[in-house]
Amino acid sequence: MASSANSNQVPKLYRSVIEDVINEVRELFLDEGVDEQVLMELKTLWENKLMQSKAVEGFNTEEQAALQAAAQQQAQQAQQATQQAQTQQVLLPPQQQVTSWQSTRPTVTSAPQQQVIVQDPKILQHMSATGMNAATTAATLALPTGISPYQQLITSQGGNLPQTIYLKTVDGQILQVLRAANGTQYIIQPQQQMVLQQQVLPQMQPGGGQAPVIQQVLAPLQGGLPQVLAPLQGGLPQQTGVIIQPQQVILTGNKVQQNAQVMQMTGQPGQVQQIQQQVQQVQQVQGGAAPGVPQQQQQPPMMLQVDGAGDTSSEDEDEEEEYDEEEDEEKEKDGEDGQVEEEPLNSEDDVSDEEDQELFDTENVVVCQYDKIHRSKNKWKFHLKDGIMNLNGRDYVFSKAIGDAEW
Amino acid sequence: MAYQLYRNTTLGNSLQESLDELIQTQQITPQLALQVLLQFDKAINTALANRVRNRVNFKGSLNTYRFCDNVWTFVLNDVEFREVTDLVKVDKVKIVACDGKNQVNDYFSHSSLIIRPSQ
Numbered sequence: 340m341a342s343s344a345n346s347n348q349v350p351k352l353y354r355s356v357i358e359d360v361i362n363e364v365r366e367l368f369l370d371e372g373v374d375e376q377v378l379m380e381l382k383t384l385w386e387n388k389l390m391q392s393k394a395v396e397g398f399n400t401e402e403q404a405a406l407q408a409a410a411q412q413q414a415q416q417a418q419q420a421t422q423q424a425q426t427q428q429v430l431l432p433p434q435q436q437v438t439s440w441q442s443t444r445p446t447v448t449s450a451p452q453q454q455v456i457v458q459d460p461k462i463l464q465h466m467s468a469t470g471m472n473a474a475t476t477a478a479t480l481a482l483p484t485g486i487s488p489y490q491q492l493i494t495s496q497g498g499n500l501p502q503t504i505y506l507k508t509v510d511g512q513i514l515q516v517l518r519a520a521n522g523t524q525y526i527i528q529p530q531q532q533m534v535l536q537q538q539v540l541p542q543m544q545p546g547g548g549q550a551p552v553i554q555q556v557l558a559p560l561q562g563g564l565p566q567v568l569a570p571l572q573g574g575l576p577q578q579t580g581v582i583i584q585p586q587q588v589i590l591t592g593n594k595v596q597q598n599a600q601v602m603q604m605t606g607q608p609g610q611v612q613q614i615q616q617q618v619q620q621v622q623q624v625q626g627g628a629a630p631g632v633p634q635q636q637q638q639p640p641m642m643l644q645v646d647g648a649g650d651t652s653s654e655d656e657d658e659e660e661e662y663d664e665e666e667d668e669e670k671e672k673d674g675e676d677g678q679v680e681e682e683p684l685n686s687e688d689d690v691s692d693e694e695d696q697e698l699f700d701t702e703n704v705v706v707c708q709y710d711k712i713h714r715s716k717n718k719w720k721f722h723l724k725d726g727i728m729n730l731n732g733r734d735y736v737f738s739k740a741i742g743d744a745e746w
Numbered sequence: 747m748a749y750q751l752y753r754n755t756t757l758g759n760s761l762q763e764s765l766d767e768l769i770q771t772q773q774i775t776p777q778l779a780l781q782v783l784l785q786f787d788k789a790i791n792t793a794l795a796n797r798v799r800n801r802v803n804f805k806g807s808l809n810t811y812r813f814c815d816n817v818w819t820f821v822l823n824d825v826e827f828r829e830v831t832d833l834v835k836v837d838k839v840k841i842v843a844c845d846g847k848n849q850v851n852d853y854f855s856h857s858s859l860i861i862r863p864s865q
Binding site: 345348352353355356359360363364367368371373377380381384385388389392702703704705706707708709710712717719721723724725726727728729730731734735736737738739740741742743744745746 | 749751752754755756757760761763764765767768773774775778781782785786788789790791792793794795797798799800801802803804805806807808809811813818820822825827829831832834836838839840841842843844845846847
């Protein structure tokens with residue numbers, strides 16, 4: 340490794356600082372009457388955050404290092420796998436009667452959908468990290484091959500016949516999807532009790548006109564009866580905007596959720612289908628919360644102007660009024676709440692190029708102390724000491740740093 | 747009282763976040779959290795002064811400089827940080843440096859950059 344010296348030093352240094360701090364504050368904790376366990380929890384939280392930040396390499400105890408290595412390997416495999424496959428279906432392994440899965444999205448080779456699908460692994464990885472045990476989840480790819488043959492059967496059957504699509508879930512169950520003539524599609528799910536837990540993260544919002552596919556939530560069924568869950572919306576144009584619901588879906592137990600699952604397939608007979616999903620209603624079973632309100636694409640609030648320029652008043656200032664009215668009308672359409680005339684005047688004054696640089700996750704920062712700062716014309720010399728640096732996401736330390744720069 | 751300068755680092759921020767979580771769950775009081783942070787300041791200052799022994803050189807172009815309350819803040823562009831073993835290049839770096847001689851009692855603590863109010 341290139342950065343051998345510093346990266347060996349940093350974890351040890353951090354470890355020693357942590358130990359020092361924890362030992363020093365133990366007394367403080369006891370004085371306040373706080374249990375030793377809380378102190379241990381502080382230490383654990385602290386160490387975990389450091390590990391997660393990846394700013395430090397090879398941090399921490401062997402156990403945790405092993406776990407971390409395992410999780411990283413799995414994450415890497417998942418990433419590589421998802422990036423390669425065209426059809427991406429990520430299925431999380433069932434845990435304790437919790438099964439969550441994504442329905443397949445056989446993809447057309449259209450750009451929008453590929454974009455959408457690329458986003459999914461990230462979401463799912465995030466899901467897997469937060470929702471499940473990091474060490475045990477592995478995002479595995481479902482077999483795309485299991486899907487496409489079925490699909491080909493369908494497309495060859497012609498347009499007007501009701502068609503059956505078979506989708507296979509991770510635990511081997513087969514879902515039947517009936518596709519009626521007019522494009523409406525029904526999902527028949529011969530499954531028994533199933534508990535699902537899925538998080539729909541509010542990260543995916545379609546650009547205008549695209550129809551990203553997100554996640555499908557299956558409702559548990561009772562008694563093994565095949566149940567038609569929800570009629571799908573047929574007859575919609577392919578490019579409807581699908582809204583992703585940023586809500587948590589937790590379905591448990593024996594209740595039947597009728598509308599929890601919506602699969603929206605745009606039916607265009609004779610074509611390879613884009614299967615689009617839209618979670619329309621999210622219901623929280625636990626606690627019997629009210630069903631989630633179907634969300635629509637949020638539109639910016641329209642603000643009406645009730646005072647100020649633009650009102651019809653004196654005759655003398657007709658021209659000014661017209662000008663102001665036009666301005667204000669534009670602003671109303673934008674939906675902004677009245678910064679009024681100043682915005683178009685000042686909006687172009689900023690010359691900052693911060694926006695480009697904010698795209699990076701890390702701001703490279705050095706915190707240190709200065710011994711001497713020297714300047715000659717526009718040549719600056721820096722003599723610094725005792726610093727911690729975070730560069731390109733990684734941490735470094737120094738006892739002395741000397742630098743030159745031209746202004 | 748040691749500089750609170752190092753609170754806005756990976757180590758310091760992770761400590762603050764952990765303390766915030768414990769405050770949220772009411773396992774510790776904010777007062778105790780503050781005491782922990784003060785102890786952290788001491789520990790990190792001592793560790794850096796005593797346990798680190800390496801030198802770094804850097805070179806770049808200076809974009810901005812500021813000297814206020816005895817704190818230098820620089821923004822450099824296209825910088826190369828060089829240690830004996832390796833080289834790190836960045837497009838932009840911000841350097842915050844407190845006075846290294848005879849540490850003044852840090853009453854101001856340059857907190858606008860560093861101390862986050864726990865909510």
